[in-house]
Amino acid sequence: MKKLRRVVITGLGVIAPNGNGREDFWRACLAGKSGIRRITRFDAAFLPTRIAGEVDTFPAREFGLNKDEIELLDRGTQFVLAATNLALRDGGLLDPTGRLLPTIERDSCGVAIGTAMGPVEEGERLWRLFTAEGTQPPRYPAGGVQLARLLLSSMPATAIAAHHQLHGPSTVIATGCSAGADAIGQAFWSIQEGRASRMLAGGCDSSINPSSINVFSIMRALSTNNDEPERASRPYDARRDGFVMSEGAGVLLLEERELALARGATLYAELLAFVSNNNAYHMTALPADGAPLQELLRQALAEAGIEGRELGYINSHGSSTPFNEAAETVAYKAVFGEDAYRIPISATKSMIGHSQGAASAIEALVTALALHHQVLPPTINQEQPDPQCDLDYVPNVARPASFQLALTHSSGFGGVNTALVLARPEYREGRALEVQR
């Protein structure tokens, strides 16, 4: 194996139900603001779950999308293109007109995006149109219709590559709830191994449509707390009753460290490790002892070369499902021992719900911001403690903290579990000095 290069996070872009763009989103997270509301994208009266985290303001043009992109791209892809532009702007790589600076080498810049659902809202719309709501065999409508986007699972990455003329590796990964973190991980490896110098990596999804909501309702995976939308997503709380579907996108600008330093970029954090495994237990759940998560956390520590007690923050999967958080808590205790009670843990999904393929990317972005600002965002809706979940979940109120290392992890469909370890940009230099002493 060649010597691995170091990778830093230098730009952040986000589209989320409680705020678009790094600054608004972070302010909302620190204020504990929920983005969960009654569904407005369709009439959900006939469904048992009628709440979701919708992105209610999305001025695509202001985010640099052109007319063709607004017309042709599905909503999730528009989100991720917008989040990319925000991340590039944040990272100082765009000129005032929104174009990539001419000094940026495009051949070694790639894209990796995770999505769990793809253009499903569009697929459902076309199916209804072709079959008259399922009452006839499919027929092509007489007036014609725009179709190609439905077949291009690679579109979220392609749209970004095409918009900015990026010729590096371009990929889309669909590993359910871990997809965004998996895309970040793959991108991280690409830079480490020298196959790219910069990567735009993250996740997106927009699947607030009847069939996407109902496939999870019928599994009893969704909260039915329709009367109190903002209080429906409550990871670790005793009254949690399922996740809340949401939509959005999160994109990280990853750069080879020397390249970022040379251009004087702001380093939010360094990526230390990416690990991923499979439950081989159940298509949608962790076992009660969280064993695969235990394995994952141990691998993450080993890969990053750190001790569990060094972790100053965990941004958890915390989906607000009864089983998940109990299993997570067991796994933390098994891996970190007594330290489990000292490591603050918070679940971003308490505020923005579960945006599927976007979720784990947005959580990586939150983790980077927590390290950068030295503030821990809260887990909101902590009202009635669950005796099975007795750790420090940063209840309801953000708090300052002084820490160098953080971990974020996700679990989900297909049994895929993924973790990323992030450090303050100066962490490794500090440790090297300590070793010398």
Add this chain to the structure above:
Amino acid sequence: MSEPGERRVVVTGMGVVAPNGLGKENFWRACLNGVSGIKPLRRFSVENLPISVAGEVTDFQAEDYLDRKFIQRTDRVTHFACVAVAEALRDARLDLAREDPQRVGAVLANTLGGIEYVIEQIKALYTQGPRAMSAYTAIAWLQVANVGQVALRYGLRGYSKTPVSDTVGGLEAMSVAAGAIRRGAVDVMLSGGSEALLHPFFLLVFGHSGLSAPGHDPRAYRPFDRRAAGLLLAEGAGICVLEEYEHARRREAPIYGEILGVGQTSDARLPLPPSSDGTYYARAMRQALEDAHLEPEAIDYFHLDGRAEPAADLAEADALRQVFGARLPELPVSVPRTMLGHSYAAAGALDTITALLALHHRQIPPTLNCEQPDPRYGLDLVCERARPFAGSTALIGGRGLSGSNIVLAVRGGEG
């Protein structure tokens, strides 16, 4: 990849579900004999559809391999994947009970997920109400279903991913899986793709989108021919067991060949119309060669993408010319996929299997339907009949609909 201390990746098993043959042996025999699996569709009525011929897997009965409960809770795309995985594991003589489950993973590409299953359930939702939907819908539908079910069936707890890069997904799976083995994340990977996209609704979408030719002629898939007018669709699965070389040697596994290098670039343009510029595809070829520590002269065979649209074929020939220069007319090239149709995410995996078998058996399977090869491409296309050859090293090229170019460099045998 062969530098001292680097981990090498070999292919030790193969499983195939293809329109012209179920199982690796049948598939290979059909490929050598130029037997096409593209026929009139039989599983449903094609009345009013713009596409009536495709590479349909017709002699496949899921009940022959899988239990009833599993079949009812999963889609055809997962049935294909599971059957191909089972064959690949047998073929590799891999006893998973003797492996550390955390060191074995799966990278299975897919494009559309379990569409037959989910469309039935969406119909139930709209015609009978929310409670009529099966509780297994999400599990059967999402693209991650294949990886999840395979991991569950075989107790694989290692690195698992689901590339969804449409027509190039299968090759990308090989790239991702080989990459994970090289860097030491796992020792063994089930890698490939599965696709079951032949459904009336999606045939309407394909037929009217400009992404595949309206098809009523089973011989219409003819890349590099004067009459080329697009590709025909197919379904199926291809799975390889990828393994770290020392691990394979220790257990005395059969070795079909080695994945020597990978290249990946993007044209960075929206899909339609296809571009005739092969610059970034050529770049992916050079990356694969460099990764494999090979010069272009070392390549004995090029397994083409063969999209069969004049602009796309021009781009492929252009890329080859950029890399192989004056030697191009002497380099044998072929599109054996003309015998199957394009099965999207399964295609790159079946291409990898075909190319490795070609090196292993020293026979290049033919490109069918190319009775009027267009001389402007300047290619030595192996047409109509398999051609014996003595080479050991090949490149496999694949192009995503939206401009992702992936190239694998492979060597046959123990190397």
